[in-house]
Amino acid sequence: MEVSRIRALRGPNLWSHHTAVEAIVRCTPEELSINAIPDFESRLRALFPEIGPLQATGHDDAIPLARVFELAALALQAQAGCPVTFSRTTPTLEAGIFQVVVEYSEEDVGRLAFDLAEKLCNAALNNSHFDLASALHELRELDEDLRLGPSTGSIVYAAVARNIPYRRLTSGSLVTFGWGSKQRKIQAAEMDGTSAIAEAIAQDKELTKTLLDAAGVPVPLGRTAIDVEDAWNIALEIGLPVVVKPKDGNQGKGVTVNVTTREQLEAAYIAAAEFRDDILVERYLPGNDFRLLVVGNKLVAAARRDPPQVVGDGTHSVRELVEQVNKDPRRGSGHATSLTKIRFDDIALASLAKQGYNADSVPAKGTRVVLRNNANLSTGGSATDVTDDVHPEVAARAVAAAQMVGLDICGVDVVCDSVLKPIEEQNGGVVEVNAAPGLRMHLSPSFGKGRAVGEAIVAAMFADGDDGRIPIIAVTGTNGKTTTVRLIAHLLTTSGLRTGMTNTDGVYVEGRQIDSGDCSGPRSARNVLSHPDVDAAVFETARGGVLREGLAYDRCQVAVVTNIGSGDHLGLNYITTVEDLAVLKRVIVQNVADNGVAVLNAADPIVAGMANNCTGAVTFFAVDSNLPIMAAHRVKGHRVVFIENNEIVAVEGKLTQRIPLSEVPITRNGTIGFQVENVMASVAAAWATNISWDAIRKGLKSFMNDSDNAPGRFNVFNYRGATLIADYGHNPDAITALVQAVESMPGNRRSVVISGAGDRRDQDIRQQTEILGNAFDQVILYQDQCQRGRADGEVVALLRSGLANAKRTTDIKEINGEFIAIDAALSTLGAGDLCLILIDQVEEALAHIAKRIAEG
Numbered sequence: 097m098e099v100s101r102i103r104a105l106r107g108p109n110l111w112s113h114h115t116a117v118e119a120i121v122r123c124t125p126e127e128l129s130i131n132a133i134p135d136f137e138s139r140l141r142a143l144f145p146e147i148g149p150l151q152a153t154g155h156d157d158a159i160p161l162a163r164v165f166e167l168a169a170l171a172l173q174a175q176a177g178c179p180v181t182f183s184r185t186t187p188t189l190e191a192g193i194f195q196v197v198v199e200y201s202e203e204d205v206g207r208l209a210f211d212l213a214e215k216l217c218n219a220a221l222n223n224s225h226f227d228l229a230s231a232l233h234e235l236r237e238l239d240e241d242l243r244l245g246p247s248t249g250s251i252v253y254a255a256v257a258r259n260i261p262y263r264r265l266t267s268g269s270l271v272t273f274g275w276g277s278k279q280r281k282i283q284a285a286e287m288d289g290t291s292a293i294a295e296a297i298a299q300d301k302e303l304t305k306t307l308l309d310a311a312g313v314p315v316p317l318g319r320t321a322i323d324v325e326d327a328w329n330i331a332l333e334i335g336l337p338v339v340v341k342p343k344d345g346n347q348g349k350g351v352t353v354n355v356t357t358r359e360q361l362e363a364a365y366i367a368a369a370e371f372r373d374d375i376l377v378e379r380y381l382p383g384n385d386f387r388l389l390v391v392g393n394k395l396v397a398a399a400r401r402d403p404p405q406v407v408g409d410g411t412h413s414v415r416e417l418v419e420q421v422n423k424d425p426r427r428g429s430g431h432a433t434s435l436t437k438i439r440f441d442d443i444a445l446a447s448l449a450k451q452g453y454n455a456d457s458v459p460a461k462g463t464r465v466v467l468r469n470n471a472n473l474s475t476g477g478s479a480t481d482v483t484d485d486v487h488p489e490v491a492a493r494a495v496a497a498a499q500m501v502g503l504d505i506c507g508v509d510v511v512c513d514s515v516l517k518p519i520e521e522q523n524g525g526v527v528e529v530n531a532a533p534g535l536r537m538h539l540s541p542s543f544g545k546g547r548a549v550g551e552a553i554v555a556a557m558f559a560d561g562d563d564g565r566i567p568i569i570a571v572t573g574t575n576g577k578t579t580t581v582r583l584i585a586h587l588l589t590t591s592g593l594r595t596g597m598t599n600t601d602g603v604y605v606e607g608r609q610i611d612s613g614d615c616s617g618p619r620s621a622r623n624v625l626s627h628p629d630v631d632a633a634v635f636e637t638a639r640g641g642v643l644r645e646g647l648a649y650d651r652c653q654v655a656v657v658t659n660i661g662s663g664d665h666l667g668l669n670y671i672t673t674v675e676d677l678a679v680l681k682r683v684i685v686q687n688v689a690d691n692g693v694a695v696l697n698a699a700d701p702i703v704a705g706m707a708n709n710c711t712g713a714v715t716f717f718a719v720d721s722n723l724p725i726m727a728a729h730r731v732k733g734h735r736v737v738f739i740e741n742n743e744i745v746a747v748e749g750k751l752t753q754r755i756p757l758s759e760v761p762i763t764r765n766g767t768i769g770f771q772v773e774n775v776m777a778s779v780a781a782a783w784a785t786n787i788s789w790d791a792i793r794k795g796l797k798s799f800m801n802d803s804d805n806a807p808g809r810f811n812v813f814n815y816r817g818a819t820l821i822a823d824y825g826h827n828p829d830a831i832t833a834l835v836q837a838v839e840s841m842p843g844n845r846r847s848v849v850i851s852g853a854g855d856r857r858d859q860d861i862r863q864q865t866e867i868l869g870n871a872f873d874q875v876i877l878y879q880d881q882c883q884r885g886r887a888d889g890e891v892v893a894l895l896r897s898g899l900a901n902a903k904r905t906t907d908i909k910e911i912n913g914e915f916i917a918i919d920a921a922l923s924t925l926g927a928g929d930l931c932l933i934l935i936d937q938v939e940e941a942l943a944h945i946a947k948r949i950a951e952g
Contacts (some may be wrong), residue, residue, distance in 0.1 A: 565651075576770060678702045
């Protein structure tokens with residue numbers, strides 16, 4: 097078995113809505129049925145008993161090794177604790193070659209599962225060893241390193257529950273929610289609205305106390321010490337006992353509480369100095385340690401934090417008691433679990449010594465032994481939810497503390513006996529405020545009920561009913577995609593929306609190009625969705641990007657499918673038939689939002705059939721309103737767009753809108769058939785985004801099909817009285833549409849300049865000139881810049897062979913070079929002639945044509 101071409105599908109894809117890893121698996125003839133391999137399944141189950149059934153009950157079909165590989169990759173992830181359920185193995189037309197797809201929750205974990213699954217299968221084949229325990233441990237460790245921690249995870253899960261899209265920007269906790277102008281960001285439990293100044297204030301504990309005191313929030317006395325001697329003088333000044341801590345520490349690092357002697361203070365000073373040069377000495381407040389969580393202007397959770405401790409049983413030593421406590425499955429080594437293992441280190445030993453114990457002491461039964469003075473969960477402490485107990489005055493002081501510092505999400509640390517009564521009545525105080533506070537003590541407290549803090553944070557970022565989404569219009573098909581994308585974007589812009597657009601020419605935001613080249617894939621789409629100035633997005637969606645990586649978004653508001661043609665890269669990546677291509681193209685239709693719309697070409701039966709795969713509404717468009725599917729859809733009150741009396745007509749129930757084609761310049765008064773279809777699709781898409789009909793009419797009237805607005809899309813020029821047309825058409829369906837268009841235009845002598853893309857089938861290349869040979873007097877063949885895997889001259893030879901039976905063409909020329917070919921065509925033109933130039937290097941070719949026109 098050979099596993100190759102492993103790639104991650106990071107969005108909805110050909111196979112499912114899930115993220116997944118895809119691979120090509122080649123099996124030997126002997127591996128096409130594991131039943132033919134003696135004892136294979138028994139050896140496999142001995143190595144991995146949890147792999148589960150290899151096929152449904154009652155079936156006895158041959159099971160290829162590729163299927164075993166698939167199920168092993170899925171089961172290994174599931175056994176490691178990953179929430180994955182989807183997998184699939186599909187045979188290709190090549191014997192023994194399969195496409196295997198397995199869901200992942202973390203991409204690197206999914207890739208590792210593929211590697212381990214291959215080793216498992218080989219071990220079963222060769223009757224060799226496979227260390228299952230080690231494999232699962234490796235997967236778990238990697239998953240824990242990569243997956244979101246409990247704090248960030250709770251916010252993400254809350255957003256998902258509200259249908260708010262999210263994307264991790266780093267492998268850490270930086271996450272963006274929503275798209276474009278509606279997006280918000282968090283890092284851990286810190287929102288993008290929190291200023292760096294507020295965070296800096298929170299880090300400076302002395303400044304924080306000064307500000308809180310000015311706001312009337314009770315705080316303990318104290319200040320920064322210059323050295324140990326100064327620290328002792330401060331302690332005497334404010335009165336023992338004191339707390340010694342770094343001025344801008346976190347997670348309780350370097351903090352020593354209840355310091356009562358000079359010796360203890362010197363040791364505490366040294367401990368704090370390991371983390372910061374500036375050391376704060378403040379009055380020790382006796383009482384319990386409470387963490388109050390403030391989000392916006394509300395207290396949303398509160399917990400009492402208790403220091404790590406064990407209770408003696410009269411039998412076991414302190415060390416043994418700690419080991420017993422650490423066996424609690426809730427206790428982990430990091431922040432991924434609700435509790436952290438108790439550290440048995442020098443600080444713990446020092447704490448024991450203060451209580452008269454050492455590691456081997458056996459405390460009496462029922463005796464409480466404290467292992468640390470601070471109660472941070474990160475050092476083994478525990479938390480008890482007290483949200484319902486918080487007195488309104490205590491909550492008010494916590495909110496005042498957060499707002500005085502300027503934190504949107506704030507962990508306020510209060511020391512007092514109880515939160516049942518005001519802090520001032522207990523001589524308690526706020527000892528610290530924390531930016532980006534840990535949330536796990538509130539999500540999964542050691543005792544009491546968890547609180548919906550993730551939901552509270554999401555609610556602070558997004559108002560009720562706001563899902564952070566902007567309209568996404570995805571456009572696919574064989575021909576007309578780029579023009580349709582550009583026209584839809586123009587209509588949205590005309591309506592006042594700041595629009596981002598991707599197509600085969602580049603990436604555009606508000607009409608400004610920010611990237612060039614073929615940008616019809618998911619990476620470019622993600623860049624647009626990340627742009628803060630985008631209110632709506634229109635994406636040309638090419639087959640290659642969907643195959644390589646899937647979609648860049650989970651759902652789109654509108655999916656437009658223009659048509660499905662036979663010349664669209666068939667034969668690549670196991671897409672061998674028009675039906676295969678349709679299954680791939682309909683991915684955007686399958687991922688229309690429930691309240692979204694699929695805009696489908698009713699004149700193309702394959703496209704029209706995609707309506708069955710849409711969970712949203714469907715708008716059909718076609719020139720002929722009498723097509724049975726159009727008529728039936730209209731009778732049901734659904735939306736249709738068609739042509740009648742040289743007008744675009746949009747109908748829904750009793751609503752009818754009409755736009756004369758004479759007011760749509762790119763159709764040339766309705767004579768350019770493929771442009772009429774592009775306009776109908778664009779109008780239906782704009783209608784689906786609920787922009788006004790006035791904006792649609794205005795946009796159609798102002799959209800000019802020139803080389804600036806739609807480069808390479810039927811750009812028409814006048815050259816010495818001859819008509820020049822430049823277009824990027826490069827498949828038989830596009831050529832047919834172009835021929836139909838130019839036949840409606842006057843032209844004495846007709847010539848065409850053409851090359852061919854090498855990554856198409858031989859018959860598709862030949863068919864282009866078979867069509868042209870019946871419509872043009874002269875054909876100039878040229879070899880384009882990139883042959884895409886073809887030998888030198890091979891494409892031109894195929895194009896020439898397509899002219900063998902030409903009915904009209906009598907003049908055939910072969911020229912090496914696109915610009916030389918253009919010049920050759922121009923040199924033969926006279927007034928009243930027509931020349932169609934099928935360009936390859938769009939921008940460069942259009943610039944060359946413009947230069948020749950300027951030269952006259």
